[in-house]
Amino acid sequence: xxxxxxxxxxxxxxxxxxxxxxxxxxxxxxxxxxxxxxxxxxxxxxxxxxxxxxxxxxxxxxxxxxxxxxxxxxxxxxxxxxxxxxxxxxxxxxxxxxxxxxxxxxxxxxxxxxxxxxxxxxxxxxxxxxxxxxxxxxxxxxxxxxxxxxxxxxxxxxxxxxxxxxxxxxxxxxxxxxxxxxxxxxxxxxxxxxxxxxxxxxxxxxxxxxxxxxxxxxxxxxxxxxxxxxxxxxxxxxxxxxxxxxx
Amino acid sequence: xxxxxxxxxxxxxxxxxxxxxxxxxxxxxxxxxxxxxxxxxxxxxxxxxxxxxxxxxxxxxxxxxxxxxxxxxxxxxxxxxxxxxxxxxxxxxxxxxxxxxxxxxxxxxxxxxxxxxxxxxxxxxxxxxxxxxxxxxxxxxxxxxxxxxxxxxxxxxxxxxxxxxxxxxxxxxxxxxxxxxxxxxxxxxxxxxxxxxxxxxxxxxxxxxxxxxxxxxxxxxxxxxxxxxxxxxxxxxxxxxxxxxxxxxxxxxxxxxxxxxxxxxxxxxxxxxxxxxxxxxxxxxxxxxxxxxxxxxxxxxxxxxxxxxxxxxxxxxxxxxxxxxxxxxxxx
Numbered sequence: 001x002x003x004x005x006x007x008x009x010x011x012x013x014x015x016x017x018x019x020x021x022x023x024x025x026x027x028x029x030x031x032x033x034x035x036x037x038x039x040x041x042x043x044x045x046x047x048x049x050x051x052x053x054x055x056x057x058x059x060x061x062x063x064x065x066x067x068x069x070x071x072x073x074x075x076x077x078x079x080x081x082x083x084x085x086x087x088x089x090x091x092x093x094x095x096x097x098x099x100x101x102x103x104x105x106x107x108x109x110x111x112x113x114x115x116x117x118x119x120x121x122x123x124x125x126x127x128x129x130x131x132x133x134x135x136x137x138x139x140x141x142x143x144x145x146x147x148x149x150x151x152x153x154x155x156x157x158x159x160x161x162x163x164x165x166x167x168x169x170x171x172x173x174x175x176x177x178x179x180x181x182x183x184x185x186x187x188x189x190x191x192x193x194x195x196x197x198x199x200x201x202x203x204x205x206x207x208x209x210x211x212x213x214x215x216x217x218x219x220x221x222x223x224x225x226x227x228x229x230x231x232x233x234x235x236x237x238x239x240x241x242x243x244x245x246x247x
Numbered sequence: 248x249x250x251x252x253x254x255x256x257x258x259x260x261x262x263x264x265x266x267x268x269x270x271x272x273x274x275x276x277x278x279x280x281x282x283x284x285x286x287x288x289x290x291x292x293x294x295x296x297x298x299x300x301x302x303x304x305x306x307x308x309x310x311x312x313x314x315x316x317x318x319x320x321x322x323x324x325x326x327x328x329x330x331x332x333x334x335x336x337x338x339x340x341x342x343x344x345x346x347x348x349x350x351x352x353x354x355x356x357x358x359x360x361x362x363x364x365x366x367x368x369x370x371x372x373x374x375x376x377x378x379x380x381x382x383x384x385x386x387x388x389x390x391x392x393x394x395x396x397x398x399x400x401x402x403x404x405x406x407x408x409x410x411x412x413x414x415x416x417x418x419x420x421x422x423x424x425x426x427x428x429x430x431x432x433x434x435x436x437x438x439x440x441x442x443x444x445x446x447x448x449x450x451x452x453x454x455x456x457x458x459x460x461x462x463x464x465x466x467x468x469x470x471x472x473x474x475x476x477x478x479x480x481x482x483x484x485x486x487x488x489x490x491x492x493x494x495x496x497x498x499x500x501x502x503x504x505x506x507x508x509x510x511x512x513x514x515x516x517x518x519x520x521x522x523x524x525x526x527x528x529x530x531x532x533x534x535x536x537x538x539x540x541x542x543x544x545x546x547x548x549x550x551x552x553x554x555x556x557x558x559x560x561x562x563x564x565x566x567x568x569x570x571x572x573x574x575x576x577x578x579x
Contacts, residue, residue, distance in 0.1 A: 027383070098302070115418060118429075122274040125302025129311070142418050143472075144409045144480045145430040151403045152433045156274045159314035162401050172368050175383065176376050176400075197302060 001080055002087040002184040005073075007094050007101045007127050008111030009120075013137035014091050015044045016168025017111050022053060023171065024178035025087065033085040035076045037069050037092035044091070054083050065092065066099045066199045073103070074190040087184065098200040100126035103193050107184035110161075113138040114150050121153040126197035128154070133180055134161045137168050250313055254287040261286070267435065271315050275301050275308070286312065321398075329353070329407075329487040330391050332514060334374065337385030339538025340366075345386075347539055349532070353487065353512040356505060358525045360518075361534030367518050369537060371490055375408045376400060384537065404434075408516075409484040411476055412492035417464040423447060423475065424460035430483050442482060449478035449507060453499045470499045477504045481511040488514045494524075502527070523560055526553040 008014045015036075022032045033054040036045050040059065048055040056079060060068035069092050080088035092101050094110075102108035110131035112120065115138050121128060128134065134154050139147050147165070154163055162180060166173035204210075204220035248256070248264070259282040262268055272279065272289075279289065290308060298305060331352055336345030351357060359367050369384060377388045377399045389395065399407055419426060427446050431439045443460070451457050454474035458467060467475060473494065480489055489508055494501060494517075505527055508515050519525055526549050533541040566576060 100302070118419065122276075125300075127302075129302045130307065139410075140412065141414055141416060143415050143476050144411060144484055145426070145476070146417065146419060148403075148406075148484065149430055149433045153274070155318065155403050156270055156315065157311075159311055159318050163403050164401075170368060172372055175372070179381070197304065197307075198299070 001077070001085050001187060002107070002181075003077060003080075003187040003190075004087065004089045004107045004109060004181055004184050005092070005101055005103060006089055006109045006111060007092045007099060007131075008135075009097070009113075009116065009124070010093050010095060012111045012113040012116065013166075013168040014093070014111045015047060017135055017137060017166050017174065017177070018089055018091055019047065019051065020166065020168060020171040020174030021178045021181060022051070022089070024175045025181065028182070030086040030182075031084065032087045032089060033080050033083055035073075035079075035088065035090045037065060037072075037090065039065050039093065039095055054085065064200065064202060065095055066101060069101050070195065070199065077187060077190050081188075087181070089181075094124070094127045096200060097124045097127070100130070100195060100197045100199050102126065102130050102196040103190065104196050105185055105193070106187060106190075107132055107181065108196070109133045109135060109181075111135045111137060112154065114142045114147060118146075118150055118153050121150070121157050124157075129158050130196045131158060131161050133177070134158060134163045135166045135173075135177060136163065137166055139165045140167050140170070140172075248316075253313070253316065254290075254309070255285050257285055258282045258289070265316060265319070267319050268316070271312065275303075321402075327391060329514070332374070332407075332488070333389040333392065334370075334539075335387040335389065336539060337378075337380070337382075337387070339384075339536045339540075341536060343538065345538045347542060349539070349542065351488070351514045351516075353514050354509045356509065356515040356517060356528040358517045358519055358528035358531040359534060360520060360525065360531050361540075365534045366537035367534050370532070370534060370539070371408060371410075371516070374488065375406070377407065404485065406486050408488045408490055409480050409486035410490045410492065411473075411480060411494065413494060415476065417467065417472055417475075419464060422461050422463055423458065423467075426464050427479060427483070430479060434483055434485065436483065446475070446478045446482050449482065450475040453477060453504050453507070455500065474499045474504070477507065481507045481513065487512075488516060491515065491517045491519070493519055523553065523556050526550065526556065 006014055006018055018034065025032055034048045036042060036048070036055060036057045038057070038059055040061065042057060042059065045055045045057040056076065058068065058072055073090060076090065077088065108131045110128045112124070112128060112134065114136060136151060136154065151163055164173055164177055166177055201221060204222050205217055207220070210217050253261070258279055277289065290305065293305070301308065303311060331350055334349040334351070336347040338344055359370065361367055373382050373384055373386045374388055376382060377390070377395045378384070378386045379394065380387055399405065417426070421429065424443055427443045428439055431442050436442055447460055450471070454471045456468060456471060458471050464475070501524060505515065517524060517528060525531060526545055529545055531543045531545070532539050533543065569576065
């Protein structure tokens with residue numbers, strides 16, 4: 001079975017793009033299934049089910065959705081194999097820009113939209129920078145120049161990726177995307193597989209349900225803004241770090 | 248430059264040869280305090296925390312830099328000029344052969360007509376994807392008579408088709424000058440200020456209502472936006488083909504707009520059902536059921552009728568102008 005992980009910021013058009021790509025893949029008589037990861041609520045599974053696509057939904061609730069994804073994806077692959085799928089597509093929302101859902105040797109797609117602003121590509125971490133295929137959506141409503149500038153900004157942060165424009169409404173570009181997906185590697189199990197980049201870390205009192213605000217309630221991996229210097233740049237983060245947990 | 252050379256040369260020298268490295272470093276928030284350092288030194292000073300913020304491992308970052316430089320190098324080499332693009336027919340939705348070969352040449356205008364859903368977008372997509380019998384229509388696209396290099400498919404800098412439609416809007420929070428500058432810089436155009444002047448002059452000529460360089464692009468009128476998009480695409484976009492989708496009478500001089508694109512040696516494809524625009528093309532491709540059903544060459548009779556249509560159009564425009572200036576239409 002082939003496995004593809006699709007991620008991207010909320011409302012960037014992941015579901016629409018996947019539905020269009022599946023429509024193109026189904027013409028090749030391929031059996032495609034979807035695992036939809038979300039946080040609190042999602043009806044997208046119904047959109048897949050309505051088209052007869054085998055689908056399972058996972059809601060992370062109070063947990064970091066990324067951590068929830070990585071703790072479940074192995075079992076999802078087993079489900080897909082059991083369903084005798086030709087391809088399993090996992091869809092997960094990158095709810096913070098630091099998400100890192102891509103797995104080594106598993107096809108990784110990031111969906112990002114033209115409306116999110118040209119500063120966005122550099123603000124998104126491993127989810128975009130480590131993807132094999134970057135799909136840019138909503139190109140039909142912005143100018144040619146903005147599309148060109150946006151794509152070149154994406155290429156600046158991820159020069160190795162294949163960058164494609166796909167229209168989630170009309171399906172323009174979806175056929176082309178589907179031909180790239182059919183090249184995805186076969187996966188028999190994810191046992192022993194590794195993420196391409198570490199996930200966002202959190203291990204502090206608030207992770208364990210603390211609600212009170214104040215220094216005395218903060219234990220664990222806490223980071224502070226350096227207000228003296230105006231902002232917390234990557235290069236000042238070390239000195240600005242709070243209590244550290246030994247790794 | 249070889250990879251190890253790239254990593255071991257002082258930035259001050261590197262930037263002379265690869266000025267765009269600044270953009271790369273900037274997009275990873277890497278600031279250079281001393282330009283005598285090498286990339287290797289700069290990267291080895293990045294702390295684990297900083298890498299975490301960048302979202303790449305040290306090896307991935309090095310690889311990204313190499314790929315970026317290689318990609319930009321390929322950009323400077325330029326692609327072959329498209330002197331002729333051929334569409335070799337495939338099949339419609341029922342598998343009926345199209346039996347045609349269409350040559351598209353820079354400076355030519357070809358109209359695409361047909362009902363919604365008839366397959367106009369698929370034709371464009373086939374061209375953009377330089378189809379080699381591997382799309383649902385089975386069409387083949389040749390560039391200059393040859394099977395083109397696959398790089399056309401994925402190159403962001405060398406997309407074959409630039410698109411312009413009625414639904415497109417500007418969304419960036421920039422003034423006209425800032426916007427054109429940003430586009431020009433992303434294309435590494437040498438004489439940026441000259442291009443800005445050229446584009447704004449052309450756009451104002453097309454729009455009629457004059458706007459200044461300091462106008463925010465989001466507050467341009469419909470006609471001004473369209474005019475700026477056309478001038479910008481004609482002069483700055485590298486795509487040899489321009490697709491115009493239903494540009495209606497939105498306050499721009501459409502004849503001048505087409506003339507500008509033709510003068511800039513673009514292959515113009517126009518999806519339109521407007522009689523005047525349709526007759527401005529050399530021919531019309533009629534799309535039905537996913538295939539090219541007919542190719543109509545604009546006849547001399549049609550061309551002479553165009554003159555008459557233009558008279559009607561001018562009359563209508565004059566009425567429009569009267570409405571705008573608050574007159575009545577009791578006397579036509």
